[in-house]
Amino acid sequence: MKNLSYQKLQTLQTPTYLYSEEVLRAQVKALRESLPEEMGIFYSFKANSHERLAKVLQSEGVGADVASVNELKVALRAQFKSEHIEFTGPGKSEEALRLAIHSRIASIVVESVEELLLINQISTELKIVTSISLRVNPELSVSATGKKLNKQSSQFGVDEDQAPEFFAILKKCSHVKLVGLHVFSQSQILSGQILEQNFALTMAAILRLCVHLTQPLDMVNLGGGFGIPYYEGQSSLQMTSLKSALVQILTEARKESVLQAAKFFVESGRFIAGPAGVYAAPVLYTKESQGKRFVVLGGGFSHNMAVCGVGQILRRNYKTQVFQKQKDTSLETVTLVGPSCYALDTLAVDLALSRLVRGDWVIFENCGSYGASFSPMNFLSFAPAQERFIEDL
Ligand SMILES: Cc1ncc(COP(=O)(O)O)c(C=O)c1O
Structure with missing residues (x-):
C-alpha cells in the first residue's frame, strides 16, 4: 500500500484496518484483464462487506455475491x-x-x-x-x-x-x-x-x-x-x-x-479485497522470556484471527512492515503477540525485524479480506479494530 508513513499511523492511535480505494480498483482491473471481455465478475462480500469498499466495487461495475441478509442489505445500500x-x-x-x-x-x-x-x-x-x-x-x-x-x-x-x-x-x-x-x-x-x-x-x-x-x-x-x-x-x-x-x-x-x-x-473475494487492506497495530511493550524476545502489540487475535494462524495447516508468518518513530535498522528476531491472555494470540513467530520500541507500528499485508469479517471482535471485550481508508489520512 502506497503513502503509508509513521506520521499517518500515529494519527490512528489504535489498531486499524487500512483499506485503499486505489488498490481495490487496481485489483478489479487486474482480474478483468485476465478474463475474456464478455465475462462478468461477482465480488464475494464475505471477504469484506465494508460499505464504502462495496460502493467502490459497485462503481467498478462488478456484481455482488452475498451470503447473508446483512450482506444483501449492504449491497442494496451500496447501490448494486x-x-x-x-x-x-x-x-x-x-x-x-x-x-x-x-x-x-x-x-x-x-x-x-x-x-x-x-x-x-x-x-x-x-x-x-x-x-x-x-x-x-x-x-x-x-x-x-x-x-x-x-x-x-x-x-x-x-x-x-x-x-x-x-x-x-x-x-x-x-x-x-x-x-x-x-x-x-x-x-x-x-x-x-x-x-x-x-x-x-x-x-x-x-x-x-x-x-x-x-x-x-x-x-x-x-x-x-x-x-x-x-x-x-x-x-x-x-x-x-x-x-x-x-x-x-x-x-x-x-x-x-x-x-x-x-x-x-x-x-x-480475497483477490479483489485482500491486497487492498493492511492491518496496523502499535507496539505496546517489548520483553524477554528464556532468551526469546517478545513484542506485545495493541491488537491481535480478536481483530485478526487469520494472521494468528487460524485456517492455516502449517503456521506461517504474514508479510509485514514496520514503521518507526526513530529508524533503528538493527535486526532482531522477535515473536509478535497480541494483548490477550490467550496463547493463540500470536501474530508472528521468530521473525527478523528492525528493533521495535513502544509507539512503533507493525503492518500486516493482504488483510483486506477475511480480516475484520473473519475475526471474533468481541473476544475479551477489546475495542474492535477501526476500519479506515488510506485516502482519508
Ligand atoms: C461460494 C463461494 N464463493 C466465493 C468465495 C470467495 O472465495 P475467495 O475469497 O477465495 O475468492 C467463497 C469462499 O469460501 C465461497 O464459498
Missing part, C-alpha cells in the same frame, strides 16, 4: 442493482430469502431441495417468479495444490448425480425459474495452471448437466479460486494464459444450445 446481485450459502434464513425474492435479485443460488421448496412457497405467496441458479457439487474438481478430487461429500450445493432429481422437483415449482448454474469448488489457488484446470473441470460438469435442461440459461458462474501470496516465499498468481484458456472453454460451451445466450461469470 438487483440484477447484479446473487445470493449463495447453504443456510439462508427465511428473512434473507424474503428480502432476496422481494428485491428480485439476479439469482438466488439454491443449495438444497428443501431450500428450493421454501423459495417456491414464499414466491407463490408474494406472487413473484423468482430467478434461481442451482449450485452443483461437481463429481470432479481440483484442490488448490492441483490434486484431482473425485466425488467429495459437501455441505455446499447439490451433488451432481442428484441434480436430475432436483430438476424434476423444480418442474413442479410454479414460482421459480432456473436461470443459471453455479459451481464454486476451490479457494486460494496460486497457480495459473491449476486455476485453468479448475475452470475446465467446472465447465465439464456444467456441460454434463445441460443435457437435462430444456430451457436456455441466462448465467453460468464458474466460481473462482484466485489466490493471493500471504507468506514470505509465496509469489503472486500469474494468469498469463487464463484469458485464452477461458476463451476456448467458452467457445466449446456455446455449442450447447442452452448455453448459447448465457453470460459467464467468475467470483472472487
Whole structure:
C-alpha cells in the first residue's frame, strides 16, 4: 500500500484496518484483464462487506455475491442493482430469502431441495417468479495444490448425480425459474495452471448437466479460486494464459444450445479485497522470556484471527512492515503477540525485524479480506479494530 508513513499511523492511535480505494480498483482491473471481455465478475462480500469498499466495487461495475441478509442489505445500500446481485450459502434464513425474492435479485443460488421448496412457497405467496441458479457439487474438481478430487461429500450445493432429481422437483415449482448454474469448488489457488484446470473441470460438469435442461440459461458462474501470496516465499498468481484458456472453454460451451445466450461469470473475494487492506497495530511493550524476545502489540487475535494462524495447516508468518518513530535498522528476531491472555494470540513467530520500541507500528499485508469479517471482535471485550481508508489520512 502506497503513502503509508509513521506520521499517518500515529494519527490512528489504535489498531486499524487500512483499506485503499486505489488498490481495490487496481485489483478489479487486474482480474478483468485476465478474463475474456464478455465475462462478468461477482465480488464475494464475505471477504469484506465494508460499505464504502462495496460502493467502490459497485462503481467498478462488478456484481455482488452475498451470503447473508446483512450482506444483501449492504449491497442494496451500496447501490448494486438487483440484477447484479446473487445470493449463495447453504443456510439462508427465511428473512434473507424474503428480502432476496422481494428485491428480485439476479439469482438466488439454491443449495438444497428443501431450500428450493421454501423459495417456491414464499414466491407463490408474494406472487413473484423468482430467478434461481442451482449450485452443483461437481463429481470432479481440483484442490488448490492441483490434486484431482473425485466425488467429495459437501455441505455446499447439490451433488451432481442428484441434480436430475432436483430438476424434476423444480418442474413442479410454479414460482421459480432456473436461470443459471453455479459451481464454486476451490479457494486460494496460486497457480495459473491449476486455476485453468479448475475452470475446465467446472465447465465439464456444467456441460454434463445441460443435457437435462430444456430451457436456455441466462448465467453460468464458474466460481473462482484466485489466490493471493500471504507468506514470505509465496509469489503472486500469474494468469498469463487464463484469458485464452477461458476463451476456448467458452467457445466449446456455446455449442450447447442452452448455453448459447448465457453470460459467464467468475467470483472472487480475497483477490479483489485482500491486497487492498493492511492491518496496523502499535507496539505496546517489548520483553524477554528464556532468551526469546517478545513484542506485545495493541491488537491481535480478536481483530485478526487469520494472521494468528487460524485456517492455516502449517503456521506461517504474514508479510509485514514496520514503521518507526526513530529508524533503528538493527535486526532482531522477535515473536509478535497480541494483548490477550490467550496463547493463540500470536501474530508472528521468530521473525527478523528492525528493533521495535513502544509507539512503533507493525503492518500486516493482504488483510483486506477475511480480516475484520473473519475475526471474533468481541473476544475479551477489546475495542474492535477501526476500519479506515488510506485516502482519508
Ligand atoms: C461460494 C463461494 N464463493 C466465493 C468465495 C470467495 O472465495 P475467495 O475469497 O477465495 O475468492 C467463497 C469462499 O469460501 C465461497 O464459498
